[in-house]
Amino acid sequence: MNRREFTLGMSLAGMASILGVEIVYGGLMPEGYSPLGLQDPDPFKMFHKDKEMVVLNDRPWNMEAKAHLLNDRVTPNQYMFIRNNGNIPEGIDVSKWTLTIDGESVKNKKTYSLSELKSKFGHHTYQLALECGGNGRSEFNPPAKGNQWTVGAISCAEWTGVRLRDVLEDVGITSDAVYIGYHAADTHLSGDPKKEPISRGVPIAKALQDETLLAFAMNGEDIPLAHGHPLRLVCGGWPASTSGKWLTRISVRNKEHDGEKMGGSSYRVPCENVAPGSEVDDADMCIIESMPVKSLITSPKSGALIKNGKSLTINGHAWAGELEVSKMEYSIDFGSTWHTCSLEKPANRLAWQHFKTTISFPQKGYYEIWAKATDSHGKGQPMVLPGWNPKGYLNNACHRIAVKIV
């Protein structure tokens, strides 16, 4: 490449043309605004994240944990993955924040201020497992498009808020309500103010569950900016994209919500299994609801060298979407034999569960510890990748760590 020519091209045309923004939405860019692509912010400082977190994408921000970072029983902010579809809203004024409930199936549209929500309805706190639908996408073959999550797009924090059900009852919904859809304050990457980055939702039955919250606190504090400050819909056990951040409006629909990323292949898998690499018509794709059973060994970190004769204690978490995990097993012989781990009951419905066991190794050598959870319906985690799907969702293949006995 001609170095000088490239540089000159860049500088002459200006930053706007490097970014291509000018071509379409240059006019929308505020004066003095330096496009994010040219900034060099420190996301770890900005979002109070641990330095070991992995940035998958910086516009929009997407960041995941590593298995060993998720060892806490309740995930603290610094180890919580970030999955954004658009730009984080700027200039949030909590005192002016409102939530509107509207849609075909409300008797009357109603708007609440944040303080009204907090004072009018009872507060509830739950530990809720939130996993990105695309967690584990990087393992699919042929590869699936999108952020290449490995294992770390899962968290189980403690969320506090009011029940969506209580608010919907106060508004009054009609008997034809089938779905709710959220709308939020984040902005589209293209700068187009008419576009929403994401507007998903859940069927009315999920919306009316005890644990479905309009949350204003996480782990006892205001929700961090990247996780939806000041108000977030939280639907535990379902793809985390149903838990809309920076919530401003909920529409009660008389049909399946048709917001951004509800249709096409977004957060959908083929209704019937397909061979890897198949083309699937949008009409044959079905919306993901409850997430499948899965588990993670969070201690020790993969790569432990252990003295021969010493036993090893492992621990981690297991979760199963809407269901409970009923059995937790491990294998140190590549799945030939399985042994049970002790498994705790969840703190509440939709919280992840903690497992623990102590392992003795028969001789020196390289081992992989495989972890397999089974849900209350008897479904266990596969050892190889589950059904291939075009967007690479729902990879719940068993987690593996490597150890050497030396």
Added chain:
Amino acid sequence: MEDFRKQVGALSKALWAFLGLIVVLFAGLFYWANYTPPPTYEEIPMKETVTDFDQIENGVHVATGFVVDEGMEVTIQNCTGCHSAKLVTQNRMDLEGWKATIKWMQETQNLWDLGANETLILSYLSKNYAPKEQGRRQNLEDIDWYELK
């Protein structure tokens, strides 16, 4: 008496001229000492972009992470306007897959018509970001071995 007046007049003229000369000289010196040529439009970003935006290490364009190859510039210009280069470089697709992605972005995400650049971008992406066969489950790799106390 008349001569004396003339002499005084000539002297004062000379003095005034000398004073004027000094003023002009100092003003000139002052101007020269403080003068810096006005920056041209090209120069300011040049200095910054040479180190930042143009840097290449091991065949990778440092600012974006793109592999240096024919078509990289137009790819940067057209594919990093809305989202980070990281969203491109972490993905692997064949030509048809990249094409479908571009079409999807044009239909739903406000991506503009790429015109004649589309062919160049597609060949760059499908060559440098092509899928590799990885089977149904890969070996555990990049293990950072450590002594467990």
